[in-house]
Amino acid sequence: xxxxxxxxxxxxxxxxxxxxxxxxxxxxxxxxxxxxxxxxxxxxxxxxxxxxxxxxxxxxxxxxxxxxxxxxxxxxxxxxxxxxxxxxxxxxxxxxxxxxxxxxxxxxxxxxxxxxxxxxxxxxxxxxxxxxxxxxxxxxxxxxxxxxxxxxxxxxxxxxxxxxxxxxxxxxxxxxxxxxxxxxxxxxxxxxxxxxxxxxxxxxxxxxxxxxxxxxxxxxxxxxxxxxxxxxxxxxxxxxxxxxxxxxxxxxxxxxxxxxxxxxxxxxxxxxxxxxxxxxxxxxxxxxxxxxxxxxxxxxxxxxx
Amino acid sequence: xxxxxxxxxxxxxxxxxxxxxxxxxxxxxxxxxxxxxxxxxxxxxxxxxxxxxxxxxxxxxxxxxxxxxxxxxxxxxxxxxxxxxxxxxxxxxxxxxxxxxxxxxxxxxxxxxxxxxxxxxxxxxxxxxxxxxxxxxxxxxxxxxxxxxxxxxxxxxxxxxxxxxxxxxxxxxxxxxxxxxxxxxxxxxxxxxxxxxxxxxxxxxxxxxxxxxxxxxxxxxxxxxxxxxxxxxxxxxxxxxxxxxxxxxxxxxxxxxxxxxxxxxxxxxxxxxxxxxxxxxxxxxxxxxxxxxx
Numbered sequence: 001x002x003x004x005x006x007x008x009x010x011x012x013x014x015x016x017x018x019x020x021x022x023x024x025x026x027x028x029x030x031x032x033x034x035x036x037x038x039x040x041x042x043x044x045x046x047x048x049x050x051x052x053x054x055x056x057x058x059x060x061x062x063x064x065x066x067x068x069x070x071x072x073x074x075x076x077x078x079x080x081x082x083x084x085x086x087x088x089x090x091x092x093x094x095x096x097x098x099x100x101x102x103x104x105x106x107x108x109x110x111x112x113x114x115x116x117x118x119x120x121x122x123x124x125x126x127x128x129x130x131x132x133x134x135x136x137x138x139x140x141x142x143x144x145x146x147x148x149x150x151x152x153x154x155x156x157x158x159x160x161x162x163x164x165x166x167x168x169x170x171x172x173x174x175x176x177x178x179x180x181x182x183x184x185x186x187x188x189x190x191x192x193x194x195x196x197x198x199x200x201x202x203x204x205x206x207x208x209x210x211x212x213x214x215x216x217x218x219x220x221x222x223x224x225x226x227x228x229x230x231x232x233x234x235x236x237x238x239x240x241x242x243x244x245x246x247x248x249x250x251x252x253x254x255x256x257x258x259x260x261x262x263x264x265x266x267x268x269x270x271x272x273x274x275x276x277x278x279x280x281x282x283x284x285x286x287x288x289x290x291x292x293x294x295x296x297x298x299x300x301x302x303x304x305x
Numbered sequence: 306x307x308x309x310x311x312x313x314x315x316x317x318x319x320x321x322x323x324x325x326x327x328x329x330x331x332x333x334x335x336x337x338x339x340x341x342x343x344x345x346x347x348x349x350x351x352x353x354x355x356x357x358x359x360x361x362x363x364x365x366x367x368x369x370x371x372x373x374x375x376x377x378x379x380x381x382x383x384x385x386x387x388x389x390x391x392x393x394x395x396x397x398x399x400x401x402x403x404x405x406x407x408x409x410x411x412x413x414x415x416x417x418x419x420x421x422x423x424x425x426x427x428x429x430x431x432x433x434x435x436x437x438x439x440x441x442x443x444x445x446x447x448x449x450x451x452x453x454x455x456x457x458x459x460x461x462x463x464x465x466x467x468x469x470x471x472x473x474x475x476x477x478x479x480x481x482x483x484x485x486x487x488x489x490x491x492x493x494x495x496x497x498x499x500x501x502x503x504x505x506x507x508x509x510x511x512x513x514x515x516x517x518x519x520x521x522x523x524x525x526x527x528x529x530x531x532x533x534x535x536x537x538x539x540x541x542x543x544x545x546x547x548x549x550x551x552x553x554x555x556x557x558x559x560x561x562x563x564x565x566x567x568x569x570x571x572x573x574x575x576x577x578x579x580x581x582x583x584x585x586x587x588x589x590x591x592x593x594x595x596x597x598x599x
Binding site: 011012014015018019022026027029036136137139140141142144145148149151152156163239242243246247250251261262265266268270273276277280281284285288 | 434437438440441442443444445446447449450451453454455526530533534537538539540550553556557560561564567568571574575576578579582
């Protein structure tokens with residue numbers, strides 16, 4: 001097991017090197033970062049001072065090395081808009097984003113798995129067909145549009161829930177559902193196909209033959225074996241979830257990292273943009289490692305491949 | 306089939322059902338034709354000028370609802386512009402960017418995958434590394450950031466969106482190439498003196514083209530969603546050019562006053578993406594009957 005984890009960690013090294021380089025190149029894409037970050041009417045002295053302050057007068061590879069070094073220490077420079085360190089701004093908003101992500105993952109699992117199991121138990125029933133159609137529609141609906149539809153119906157129309165912001169549990173419901181919407185049908189579909197495989201197995205027949213109640217056979221014995229692919233699917237969707245966070249937080253004015261990124265982009269506050277991209281990439285890498293390790297823990301065959 | 310064989314005694318009913326079935330099978334192609342016509346000739350299809358503003362007819366509901374003005378079938382937006390006409394004109398940006406972005410992704414990805422799978426060795430591991438690195442990024446955020454830096458022009462959008470999607474094409478192509486590169490017909494081609502380029506592009510590529518085309522169709526649907534998201538965030542093609550995502554964003558500021566400004570462009574996005582995905586399913590079934598999913 002330890003060997004597997006070490007091998008998995010080593011395989012992330014190229015990505016870990018690439019992440020800060022890509023963040024660095026981001027502000028160099030347009031040529032001169034001074035043009036990008038200073039107002040158009042900045043004086044020549046201000047430009048020179050800005051270059052000296054941020055080390056922009058040094059050779060490019062030296063700048064890159066400095067940037068990488070600072071990035072891994074969590075130092076992306078000062079936010080041009082708030083005058084605070086960019087990484088502090090990201091960390092301050094982390095709790096809100098985590099809250100949203102965990103809530104939506106919770107929704108997705110709590111809704112997706114039961115739907116999938118029921119669909120597998122009753123093939124071609126109404127539930128089964130409804131899930132199949134829901135998958136197609138959920139892949140076609142942009143998350144920001146779904147969010148706006150939910151605001152229209154539940155906030156503006158019925159007045160049940162607030163349109164945005166953070167604080168009460170009621171604030172969390174709509175954004176979390178919006179973010180979960182793409183995952184629910186996906187999890188349901190994977191659960192369904194795995195359960196169909198499992199319910200055909202010999203151990204299920206044995207369990208039934210010895211007189212176990214059907215719900216124990218289905219919900220305990222079979223479901224436990226069907227979990228592994230579901231975890232993989234959730235792991236694969238983390239990237240989509242993070243992109244979803246950016247959009248959903250913007251729609252619902254949720255004060256998290258995603259909204260910070262969009263606001264920073266509008267304000268051309270690039271140290272913050274770099275910090276968010278770096279941070280998201282690192283989280284993404286870590287989550288993927290965790291998913292693989294959990295996967296290997298649950299299925300010993302993976303370790304020996 | 307089961308339905309039709311159940312009632313053989315009622316030929317009329319059977320016929321009607323078959324006609325309905327045949328017509329509904331044509332529906333996606335009809336919808337696709339409409340979409341393509343909107344892309345090519347919006348001037349002839351739009352009932353109004355999509356840029357004509359009017360303060361007195363702002364945020365009007367659709368004409369079939371109380372309060373609507375006749376002629377403005379889906380109502381008007383916050384500047385009094387006709388929503389239907391703007392939707393028709395908006396098709397162009399979405400279709401052009403997503404088609405061309407997929408072309409960029411397919412050309413870059415397929416070439417990389419071909420070269421990697423054919424030559425293996427160092428080239429292969431370099432390509433695989435590059436794929437892994439790019440797949441380790443939350444791509445939409447990166448696309449948003451890059452577009453913000455280099456500016457949201459049509460060509461920039463196409464290039465950035467296209468480059469964001471190349472790894473999947475490279476992966477599929479590489480896998481397919483590896484599975485055919487040692488087959489007899491490749492050996493035969495080599496034995497009659499065909500060069501690497503000829504074998505790669507003439508023999509291997511032609512053999513795996515159908516799966517790439519099918520994948521490209523699904524990828525196009527995804528690109529349409531990315532384009533809509535960028536437009537919604539104000540990082541797509543800039544106003545006053547109508548874009549579906551931009552229209553939803555406009556409407557989201559007036560949800561309390563009018564639902565139709567956001568509702569209809571979004572509905573059109575959903576239908577268009579469903580349509581393209583459905584087309585992908587049909588293509589897949591047509592090109593490779595074994596791949597039909599359950």
